[in-house]
Amino acid sequence: MPPAVEWSHSGSRLILLLSSPRSGSTLLRVVLGGHSRVVAPAELFLLLFPDFDTWRRERPLAIRSLVEIFELIGIPRPRADIEAACRGKPIEEVYHWLLASLPADTALLDKTPAYATDPAVLERSRAWDPFYIWLVRHPLGSIDSFIRLKQQELFWPFGLARRLKDGLQARLFGGMSRRARRREDLWVRQNRTIRDFLATVPPERKHALRFEDLLYNPAETLGMLCGQMGLVPEEGMLERAGRQIVRGGLGDPNFHRHDGISTAPALNWRTRYDESILSARARDLVREIWRRSRAD
Ligand code: A3P
Numbered sequence: 126m127p128p129a130v131e132w133s134h135s136g137s138r139l140i141l142l143l144s145s146p147r148s149g150s151t152l153l154r155v156v157l158g159g160h161s162r163v164v165a166p167a168e169l170f171l172l173l174f175p176d177f178d179t180w181r182r183e184r185p186l187a188i189r190s191l192v193e194i195f196e197l198i199g200i201p202r203p204r205a206d207i208e209a210a211c212r213g214k215p216i217e218e219v220y221h222w223l224l225a226s227l228p229a230d231t232a233l234l235d236k237t238p239a240y241a242t243d244p245a246v247l248e249r250s251r252a253w254d255p256f257y258i259w260l261v262r263h264p265l266g267s268i269d270s271f272i273r274l275k276q277q278e279l280f281w282p283f284g285l286a287r288r289l290k291d292g293l294q295a296r297l298f299g300g301m302s303r304r305a306r307r308r309e310d311l312w313v314r315q316n317r318t319i320r321d322f323l324a325t326v327p328p329e330r331k332h333a334l335r336f337e338d339l340l341y342n343p344a345e346t347l348g349m350l351c352g353q354m355g356l357v358p359e360e361g362m363l364e365r366a367g368r369q370i371v372r373g374g375l376g377d378p379n380f381h382r383h384d385g386i387s388t389a390p391a392l393n394w395r396t397r398y399d400e401s402i403l404s405a406r407a408r409d410l411v412r413e414i415w416r417r418s419r420a421d
Contacts, residue, residue, distance in 0.1 A: 138227065138231065138232040138233060139232065139233055139253040139255040140232050140233065140255060140256045140257075140258065140354070141236075142154060142235070142258045142260060143240060143257060143258065143319045144236075144241065144261065144262070144319075145241060145311065145315045147262070147267045147268075147271045147274070148260050149262055149336035149339060149340075149390070150260055150377075151236075151377035151380050152377070152386070153236070153260055153339065154167075155365050156362050156363060156366060157234055158197070158234065159359065159361055159362035159363075159365045160358070162231050162356060163231070163232050164194055164231055164233050165197075165236070166190040166191070166234075167187075167189065168187060168190060168236060168239075169190050169191070170187045170190075170237050170239065171187075171216050171220065172216065172237065172246050172249055172250055173237070173240065174216055176213070176215045176216055177211040177212060177213070177216065178212065178213065180216065181208070186375060187375065188204055188207070188208070189375070190375065191204075191207050191211075192204050195207070195226070198226070198228060198231070200226075210222060220252075224253070232354075235255075238315070241315035241316070241319050242318065243318070248322070254330070256330055256331070256332075256354055257323060257330060257331040258331075258332055258350065259320075259331065259332070259333040259334070260334060260335075261335055261418075262337070263337065263391075264309055264403060264407045264410075264411055265398045265400065265403065266390065266391065266393070267308065268301075268308045268398075269393065269394035270390070271308050272302070272305055274378070275287065290302070291305070299402060300398065300399065300402030301402055309403070309404060309407050312407065316410060317410065320410075320413075329353075331353075332349070332350050332353040333414075333417070334346055336390075340386055340387070340388045340391045341388055341391065343363050343386050344358075344363065363385075364385070366383060366385050366386045367380065367381060367382070367383035367384050367385055367386075
């Protein structure tokens with residue numbers, strides 16, 4: 126039996142998984158959710174909103190993630206019950222209620238890439254003293270993943286037209302379509318926001334990891350993350366990769382296409398992009414993050 130989790134320094138048991146979209150956050154969420162002391166539902170989006178009613182109106186799909194929390198802890202509650210308990214409440218109270226509903230020594234993992242867009246959202250998270258995970262993927266990996274996903278989501282003639290347009294723009298505009306360049310801007314903005322925010326968080330309450338390391342050295346990378354959180358890794362966590370665990374709607378729709386952890390997504394983008402097309406801002410930031418992760 127692993128030792129009790131040291132959540133004590135927080136008094137609360139919230140883990141925030143911060144990343145830019147398409148950085149492997151669904152994979153990490155599912156793997157961490159395989160720990161008996163971590164409850165890891167799909168995207169919650171809660172921190173983005175001041176109160177439950179606004180959240181309910183603006184992110185109607187996310188109610189499924191609250192239902193999932195109760196299923197995961199083995200005390201299923203109907204959606205209507207959850208709505209009745211939270212209606213009219215500020216988001217702080219909703220978190221307190223959720224955390225109080227968890228079994229003892231269990232943490233809630235809240236993975237919502239949209240949190241990284243706004244420093245004010247990260248500031249608000251301090252109220253729960255969370256443990257922060259910063260998951261970083263090479264910008265061209267995230268960009269390429271996003272562009273392919275958007276093409277795949279369109280009915281095929283439109284998907285083909287989108288591919289041709291993106292390809293033409295890439296030739297005209299220095300290797301990247303306008304859409305891809307906007308994603309690069311987002312990658313820079315979000316990762317800078319996370320970096321600057323985490324600079325103010327004590328070392329024992331945060332951990333940064335690279336998506337690429339998770340793919341190439343999953344056991345070691347997961348072991349370091351768990352160790353920093355005061356958790357002993359458990360059997361079977363990594364075997365959850367690619368399983369029929371993720372429901373449709375929120376998170377990575379291609380999650381089930383993998384059979385276990387595959388290293389291909391670490392390199393796929395290299396067949397379509399050359400690193401030299403990155404803007405100086407993105408190149409400098411990715412180098413800084415890589416340097417820092419080697420020094421840790
Ligand atoms: P690609 O589209 O480049 O393949 P997110 O969950 O943050 O949206 O990230 C999605 C990325 O994680 C996708 O990248 C996806 O393939 C990758 N991913 C998901 N499960 C994986 C697995 N088992 N092994 C390797 N990569 C995985």
